[in-house]
Amino acid sequence: MQQVFLNKGKIPYEIVTKKLNDWYTAIKNNLDMEAVRLKNEVEELMGRMEKNPDVILYHQLLDFRHEMMISYLQSKNEQELKNAYEALQEHQGQIKGMLDYYFFFFMGMYDFKRKELVSAISSYRRAEQSLNYVDDEIEHAEFYYKMAEIYYYMKQTYFSLNYVKRAMRIYGKYKNYEDRILRCKYITAGNLIDSLDYNGALEIFKETLEISRKINRQLHVYTSMLNMGIVYNQIGDFQRAYECLIDAYNYFEKENHACIEKTLFNLAHVQARRGDLKSAGYFYEKGYSVAEERDNSEYKAKFDLLKAIYLTDGCYNLIDNSFCFFSTHKMYGDIEEFGFEVAEVFRKKGDAERSSKYYRQVILAKNEIQKGEMISETQVDSLVTSSNVGIEYSGSK
Template sequence: MNFMSDKSIKKLLHSWYTMLKHRHFSKAEEMKTTLLKYKRRLSKKQELYLHYQLMLFRHQLWMNQNEDLEKLKHELMQHKDQMNEELQYYFYFFLGLYESLKSDQHDAIHYLEKAEEKLPLLNDELEEAEFHFRTSGVYYNNRYSLLSIRHVQTAMDIFAKHGDVHSIYRCKIVLALNFSDQKKYEEAEAIFNEIIEYVKMIDDQELLGIVYYDAGFIQSRQNRHKEALEYFKKALRLPAYRKSAHSYVSCLYETVRSCFKENLTDEGMRYIQKGLKEAVDSQFDLLRIKFQILFLLYSQTPKADEQIANLVTCLERKEAWVDLEDLLADVSDFYKKKGDFERAAFFIMRG
């Protein structure tokens, strides 16, 4: 094995993170493999080893390699007080993104706030932009639209200063989704049309899937479910889109919802079966529960309402209030259409 100085290893660790940020996943895998050769040596140098563990955590989070993340989180948690300021920033930032993906939004925001306290100490404008971009997504998912827009505009200003056009377009996705939350649908749709043309031009099939899904979601928010399904199905037909596992499974879920809104029950049930399997395989517990609720609702198995109520309780324990709002509206509407106003009232009151 060729000798590599500590300085060179640290440079490689930073390059690994840069490749992840820019979604150059094949290069990131190469760097991970290279650094793995030095793992035994790294383990003898605490600061380098913790840096390596943090980048490994971010790598596995990016690649949806969930099986080892909880164990790695526990190991890092035990050593957070031994980390320098830079590593503590990474620790809280990555942990915030992880908890957000797990749908523990209270912890996610808590960790991101702690990361933001450390951010100025890095003196790195591009990392500042990355932080604000990612944080804007977490706030959007919690429907804190004004906070999300504030963070994403900060990120866009920095990326513009550095001429990073690609990252500006990524930010525009979050901006358009926030406009949708504010019912500025025309502005949101105009931005997505612009983004779709850009992503087609650079031929990023994975990102195109994400953009199609988000564009379809905006249509569904306007109850244009036929148009939403056109976008969702375009996304699901792209093999590369499967790499963005959470977006992919979320797209399957929204496809189910739109199918049922269009009275395409058989088609919706087929997507439920596929979505349930993907949610279980990817350990997306929140999405699994949501698929189960829709399955029980539309298959109307015996005592479906009792089972749905139990699953709703599971979501309440996870404090998944944003998810519950739309889901319980669907459940209530289903029972209203059946003339069962008592059950409809029961579920809408749970929201």
Template sequence: MMKSKIPSEEVAVKLNEWYKLIRAFKADESDQLKREIERELEDMEENQDLLLYFSLMEFRHRIMLDKLKPVKDSGSQPPFSEMLNDIEMNQQKLTGLLEYYFYYFRGMYEFKQKNFISAISHYKQAEEKLEYVEDDIEKAEFLFKVAEVYYHMKQTYFSMSYASQALDIYTKYELYGTRRVQCEFVIAGNLTDVYHHEKALEHLRSALHHAQLLEEDYMIAAAHYNLGHCMYSLGNFAKAAGYFEKAAAIFEEHNFQQVIQAIFSLTHIYFKEEKYSKAKESYHRGMKSASEWSDDIYETKFRLLNELYLEKGDQAVLDALFDKLESKQLLADTEELVLDAADHFNKKENYQSAAYFYRKLANIKKRLQSSDCYNV
């Protein structure tokens, strides 16, 4: 007797449930349901739209896992590029909500690759399809992601607007505690950028409290890191270093890639405080970690610190390293480090080099403030 086919509507319901688990960062439950859906797809009646939906959700699932638990050995999983190629081959068949998902998820991928201009370009195309989205949480997810990339591009008020809208939605749903914490991070980061440090600290202390209630190691470490960043902006290097060290220890213990960022911030402080013995130790620790994770951006940033503070401070070498960061559209990161270089040379009474980097800083500030830079 021939086995009856599973109705595609039943599988569609499970795909929607799977997406809810992905959005809520429920990695184990998400994996389990994914395997169940894969089995049912083999016995499902033919439905090409649903198969495309599955491909998009599988891609989104991988982004979630990589964000929550990035691993060095991902050989058991197909590479992102391969998954993207498979989806893009069928892009012309995507309409309505599926087209929204395509641009939205592609924007997330570009953000993950630190291609911020490309990320915004895809998010804008997704926003044009937002009318097809009826679910509140899906809208909040989109708003948060746009806020996140605008924050990294130092478009403060755009970022604040999107993050605040997202937080208003997330606070209505108990399941999305992790996202509430992340919204607090983005809002606090923007407040720090415009020197509202006390308000930023309120959001960050709230974020740490909620992260501890959630018992999520990654979020706890991230809260410590962001508190360190705020203290650094206040000039309280001792407290900042304490927070960065706590963050680095947790990230390192649980094998999170963000350990590189925490070590870099710690190294930067040690150099600025002229604690060269600690700085060298932290520098080598960071370079080792960046190499293990194949993170060429942080390798570049570590080399910048090393050239500026330990080597000759050669202008040509520094320029080449800054150019590499700028080529990745990392203008905000470049701005901070160029200011550091200018101040360092000024302190050393090398006024020619100081003047050169102050001029470079002014040019970067103009580019950051220019909306033309982000018209994509």
């Protein structure tokens, strides 16, 4: 990562700069214990250093990024994260150069975490305008990965594939970036799922599972199993889906990981689709409780939807409320996916009116997704020229 140069004070700027950079590296690698240790060392140094507005802001930005890492890995510190976010907002419009990049990059990550997709992509695009101030090529790859992630989530396949290619091209030039390459492969497989190439996606997830075991990355082992379970559910292999998901859940619960809600939702979904409503109800109750405890609005909406279409009769307001949440947050991929499922459930029940209603939701969602893909030729040419590479190719739900 590019260094921030400090005015010389009580502590030489080289020492503080190196420590700040070390801290950021630990954060990016999700090394929570190492990051906490370095955070404490940085704060001690900052207290002994001559005041410098750029350094103070840089430290504040990294503190915000640190809280996001803790929130992701341990599903806590939400209030600390919100406080750090609000403090940074006071600096908007006052930052230039490299710090401007980090400000908008981290804002975009926070908005994506809250599923404020329009705000997130706006922040990322603003960050991209200042990316040229960052000399570190790995940081460019980090940014490209995040762009690939949000475009995947928005079902903008062309852009997702383009950015993930650019990220992998950089990571592949350096040693010890296996974790990053695995994440890029998840994005690649996710785009294959959206293209209905389930076998291709499964092959990639089997590959990431093998690599993760070989390099002893337990988080990636069970992330791969979670994703495999999702694909098996898609193709109707419910037993394999359940086996993968329950193994993933046992790990995530032990680690109190942010993927608990997602895994419990998929377990409830698998069991509901296979007709084991008692088991589905158990995972629903457990998952909704976790989502409520963590104030996870996205998964509360998804659990409500699951309850309405499989576990109860007549709770049509829950379905409408869930789709309202998706629409408000521009989650058109979820509207398309779940709209089709809901429409099919009502069709099989002989409820043609409600079935037609949700088929229309699917069509409207597809239109919105296509609108997002309709960009000018100038923008396409700029994107391809800047990457100078062809297209190559995270999870679902």
